[in-house]
Amino acid sequence: MIVIVFLLIISLLVATGFLIAFIWGSKTGQFDDNFTPAHKVLFDQTNQPTENK
Amino acid sequence: MQQRTINTTQCFHCGDQCIGASVVFDEKAFCCKGCSSVYQILNKSNLCDYYNIHDASGVKLPEVLDQQKFAFLDNAAIAANYIVFSKPNQSAVKFYLPQIHCSSCIWLLENLQKVHTGIYFSSVHFPTKEATVHFNPASISIRAIAELLASIGYEPYITMDDGQATKRHQKMVSRTALVKIGIAGFCFANIMMLSFPEYLGLETITVDGLNATLFRYINLLLALPVLLYSGSEFFINSWFSVKQRRLNIDAPIALALAVTFSRSVYEITTGTGGGYLDSMSGIIFFMLLGRSFQTKTFADLSFNRDFKSYFPVAVCLVNQNGTTTYKPVQDVQVDDTIRIRSNEVIPVDGMHILGKAEIDYSFVTGENEPTSVPIGDLVYAGGKQLNGPIDLLVVKPFSQSNFTRLWNNDAFKKTDKNIYSYTTVISNYFSLVVLTVAFSSFVYWYDTNTAFAWQAMTAVLIVACPCALLITATFTEGFVLNIFSKHGLFLKNAQVLQTIAAIDQVVFDKTGTLTYPHASSVTYSGEPIAPKDLQVITAMVAQSLHPLSKAISKELGEANIILEHVKEIAGAGIEAWENEAHYKIGSAKFVGNELAEAAGSEVWVSIDQIIYGKFIVQNILRAHVNRLIHELPYPVSVLSGDNNRSEQYLKAQLHRPIGYHFNQSPEAKLQFINALQANGQSVMMVGDGLNDAGALSKSDVGIAVVDNTIQFSPASDAIMLSEQLPLLDQYIKAAQWSKRLIKTTFVISTLYNVIGLYFSVTAQMSPLVAAILMPSSTFTIVFSTMIGSALIQKFCFKPIIDLKPTRL
Numbered sequence: 001m002i003v004i005v006f007l008l009i010i011s012l013l014v015a016t017g018f019l020i021a022f023i024w025g026s027k028t029g030q031f032d033d034n035f036t037p038a039h040k041v042l043f044d045q046t047n048q049p050t051e052n053k
Numbered sequence: 054m055q056q057r058t059i060n061t062t063q064c065f066h067c068g069d070q071c072i073g074a075s076v077v078f079d080e081k082a083f084c085c086k087g088c089s090s091v092y093q094i095l096n097k098s099n100l101c102d103y104y105n106i107h108d109a110s111g112v113k114l115p116e117v118l119d120q121q122k123f124a125f126l127d128n129a130a131i132a133a134n135y136i137v138f139s140k141p142n143q144s145a146v147k148f149y150l151p152q153i154h155c156s157s158c159i160w161l162l163e164n165l166q167k168v169h170t171g172i173y174f175s176s177v178h179f180p181t182k183e184a185t186v187h188f189n190p191a192s193i194s195i196r197a198i199a200e201l202l203a204s205i206g207y208e209p210y211i212t213m214d215d216g217q218a219t220k221r222h223q224k225m226v227s228r229t230a231l232v233k234i235g236i237a238g239f240c241f242a243n244i245m246m247l248s249f250p251e252y253l254g255l256e257t258i259t260v261d262g263l264n265a266t267l268f269r270y271i272n273l274l275l276a277l278p279v280l281l282y283s284g285s286e287f288f289i290n291s292w293f294s295v296k297q298r299r300l301n302i303d304a305p306i307a308l309a310l311a312v313t314f315s316r317s318v319y320e321i322t323t324g325t326g327g328g329y330l331d332s333m334s335g336i337i338f339f340m341l342l343g344r345s346f347q348t349k350t351f352a353d354l355s356f357n358r359d360f361k362s363y364f365p366v367a368v369c370l371v372n373q374n375g376t377t378t379y380k381p382v383q384d385v386q387v388d389d390t391i392r393i394r395s396n397e398v399i400p401v402d403g404m405h406i407l408g409k410a411e412i413d414y415s416f417v418t419g420e421n422e423p424t425s426v427p428i429g430d431l432v433y434a435g436g437k438q439l440n441g442p443i444d445l446l447v448v449k450p451f452s453q454s455n456f457t458r459l460w461n462n463d464a465f466k467k468t469d470k471n472i473y474s475y476t477t478v479i480s481n482y483f484s485l486v487v488l489t490v491a492f493s494s495f496v497y498w499y500d501t502n503t504a505f506a507w508q509a510m511t512a513v514l515i516v517a518c519p520c521a522l523l524i525t526a527t528f529t530e531g532f533v534l535n536i537f538s539k540h541g542l543f544l545k546n547a548q549v550l551q552t553i554a555a556i557d558q559v560v561f562d563k564t565g566t567l568t569y570p571h572a573s574s575v576t577y578s579g580e581p582i583a584p585k586d587l588q589v590i591t592a593m594v595a596q597s598l599h600p601l602s603k604a605i606s607k608e609l610g611e612a613n614i615i616l617e618h619v620k621e622i623a624g625a626g627i628e629a630w631e632n633e634a635h636y637k638i639g640s641a642k643f644v645g646n647e648l649a650e651a652a653g654s655e656v657w658v659s660i661d662q663i664i665y666g667k668f669i670v671q672n673i674l675r676a677h678v679n680r681l682i683h684e685l686p687y688p689v690s691v692l693s694g695d696n697n698r699s700e701q702y703l704k705a706q707l708h709r710p711i712g713y714h715f716n717q718s719p720e721a722k723l724q725f726i727n728a729l730q731a732n733g734q735s736v737m738m739v740g741d742g743l744n745d746a747g748a749l750s751k752s753d754v755g756i757a758v759v760d761n762t763i764q765f766s767p768a769s770d771a772i773m774l775s776e777q778l779p780l781l782d783q784y785i786k787a788a789q790w791s792k793r794l795i796k797t798t799f800v801i802s803t804l805y806n807v808i809g810l811y812f813s814v815t816a817q818m819s820p821l822v823a824a825i826l827m828p829s830s831t832f833t834i835v836f837s838t839m840i841g842s843a844l845i846q847k848f849c850f851k852p853i854i855d856l857k858p859t860r861l
Contacts, residue, residue, distance in 0.1 A: 005267065012243065012271070019239045026231045035179035039156040040163070043106075 066092050066111035091205050098167045106157040112206030125367030125379035126196040145187045146195050148209035153182040211366055230345050237283035237338040240275040244331045247272050251327040252821045269321045276330040284337040305484040312514045329515050332827045336520045339831050343527030347547045364400045382451050389447045393438045402454045403445030405432050410443045412436035476526045487517045494814040509814055516809035521802030525834050526795050532842035533791040541774035549770045552754050553788040555735050562740035563693035566758050568672035575608040579666010589631045592616045601656055604670045634661050674706050677779035682707045684782045692717045694744050723747035743767050787849040794841040798834050805830035
């Protein structure tokens with residue numbers, strides 16, 4: 001039984017860690033804009049002239 | 054390098070059809086010079102990838118780019134409003150760019166450093182359509198950045214009213230809501246997991262000296278943040294409602310939460326049971342989820358703009374020595390001399406001292422014809438100057454101008470609308486029934502078993518709180534709101550949906566709402582005009598800013614010759630001397646036709662004193678509007694600030710007798726709505742301009758019609774894209790069906806409640822029953838509202854025109 005209590009506390013701690021990460025993420029505005037970053041990663045970094053259509 | 058060709062290809066930049074003469078550059082066709090100039094800027098900076106992400110994604114430039122438009126940003130005090138942070142070698146400025154609409158925009162705006170070396174980098178915030186530009190103040194000014202953005206099609210939208218502070222506040226509010234949901238969800242899930250011994254009846258088994266009591270105390274600990282933080286708004290709202298002696302929908306919920314929590318604490322501390330903390334946190338979690346869904350705000354739309362956002366931020370001040378400086382509008386003082394350029398709105402009342410004043414007061418009065426004001430006369434705030442720069446001597450400061458006073462008049466203030474909410478009504482009855490049942494079961498058990506009596510009463514309150522009803526309403530309204538916004542009607546809040554379902558009178562504005570704001574039909578009647586003469590007339594109307602000239606100019610196309618001797622007489626017409634002939638176009642009186650009746654929308658033509666004929670300019674109805682008027686099952690009225698010359702046209706087009714009211718001032722429109730409401734009618738007002746703003750805010754549902762979401766719209770309950778106007782009847786129908794859907798799902802949730810109540814009043818309520826009932830009723834409700842909304846979308850909306858994709 002004692003091992004269940006031990007596991008319980010561990011699981012709650014881990015879950016709390018994720019909760020804190022979520023709170024930190026929302027407070028710093030990481031969920032404010034879910035459009036721009038999603039598209040930004042798809043842009044190629046080119047510095048030389050590219051062929052136009 | 055530039056040449057003109059005639060074709061009907063798509064513009065390489067903006068994707069519009071190139072009508073008539075198009076500009077060709079680099080073997081690519083552009084619909085106008087603006088589009089090709091954007092392309093040239095991008096081409097020079099190797100930014101043509103812009104076109105590879107989306108085809109023809111560009112934003113069209115306005116016809117005339119005003120060189121002086123952003124001059125006021127040179128004033129450090131004004132510019133400071135837009136600076137996010139500032140250091141000697143790096144500053145950041147934030148602009149609202151309403152044209153942002155796709156990923157190409159993001160790509161271009163985040164590559165601004167390639168266009169100008171003074172820019173370090175820039176970042177875009179898509180939902181609010183804001184761009185933050187980091188730059189070196191030593192090499193580029195804020196004004197230059199604004200002009201650079203404008204030159205590539207993203208003109209910053211700067212008004213007095215759209216303060217940065219309110220936006221930041223909104224952002225904070227939505228973040229807090231997210232955290233509240235997160236905490237409630239986290240605790241709800243963990244409490245459910247830790248309640249497993251209770252569900253399985255294992256709570257009494259003791260192993261190694263430990264039993265489920267520990268789990269219960271952890272549950273209690275987890276429930277605290279849910280109740281005190283996530284659920285705090287229910288208690289705060291109901292406290293306010295009690296203070297105002299008016300029960301709102303949060304009050305019964307707060308009561309249910311308080312009862313559930315106290316009973317759970319009692320059971321846990323006395324060791325008599327596990328409590329109902331799982332149900333309690335579940336209710337809070339689903340309620341918050343439903344509310345966030347329902348209050349989904351359109352971050353870039355503003356429903357509360359007042360007249361201030363219509364005025365310029367700064368005015369151009371003419372100093373004693375003739376130089377000009379810029380000053381914030383609020384600081385303008387009496388006896389200052391200010392300069393108003395073409396197409397600028399006059400912010401203060403002033404005396405006209407220089408230039409040719411031709412003022413379009415349509416935003417104030419609704420009258421379309423510009424008024425010409427002689428030197429020495431007063432020009433009033435709210436008008437728009439059409440004909441070149443004028444100088445005004447300020448006679449009243451901004452806060453006291455006639456226009457500002459009119460708007461601060463009580464009649465125009467946003468009034469507390471008579472809130473019609475059937476959910477509040479139902480929930481009040483519901484709470485009454487629940488309290489009666491709770492009290493009766495208490496009385497019934499009291500004699501035989503006091504402990505049972507308490508148990509039964511609290512169980513009734515726990516099981517039968519009106520949460521199910523609220524979840525029903527919030528989810529249905531959330532779904533329907535989403536469907537509406539996908540189709541191009543944006544509601545301010547879910548309340549509006551309920552009000553739309555209950556209207557019984559529709560009032561339309563005419564100009565700009567039922568008719569196209571700019572497109573007009575131009576017909577010529579009279580003697581045919583020789584091509585050589587037509588060229589001259591084309592050139593004459595092309596150089597004029599008068600709305601009638603513009604309409605005719607659009608019809609005749611671009612001018613190929615440049616006139617040397619041309620004179621525009623304000624309020625009369627234009628005359629020119631060309632080909633050794635004397636051309637005159639304008640009012641009947643101006644060309645010398647004394648017989649013709651004075652009618653505003655006719656432009657007469659005479660060459661060498663011989664009257665040839667007239668152009669008739671008429672606003673035309675939007676496509677399919679006649680179908681809409683015919684389909685609406687309510688009395689319909691049309692209000693117009695214009696004179697009644699279009700009455701015949703409207704009567705011929707709309708095959709239905711409706712009320713016409715012409716020459717309506719903004720106040721008259723407001724009084725008209727007032728009179729209908731005094732008769733007990735629930736009125737929907739559909740309008741577009743500032744002159745409708747009073748009526749829009751007074752009406753039960755005010756819908757502002759806009760051509761795109763960038764455009765200025767007066768304060769209203771809903772914003773509608775103009776191409777959706779013909780579908781208005783379908784929206785009303787959908788709103789009515791959503792009301793029926795809420796009622797149906799409410800019946801379903803009541804069935805669950807009856808089952809729960811049976812267990813409660815017979816004092817058999819076990820944690821397991823509560824744990825099954827609560828989530829299953831919630832899921833049934835969410836599921837049925839989802840299906841219902843999908844059916845509403847399928848059966849209420851039958852497109853009669855090809856819907857353009859919404860550019861939000």
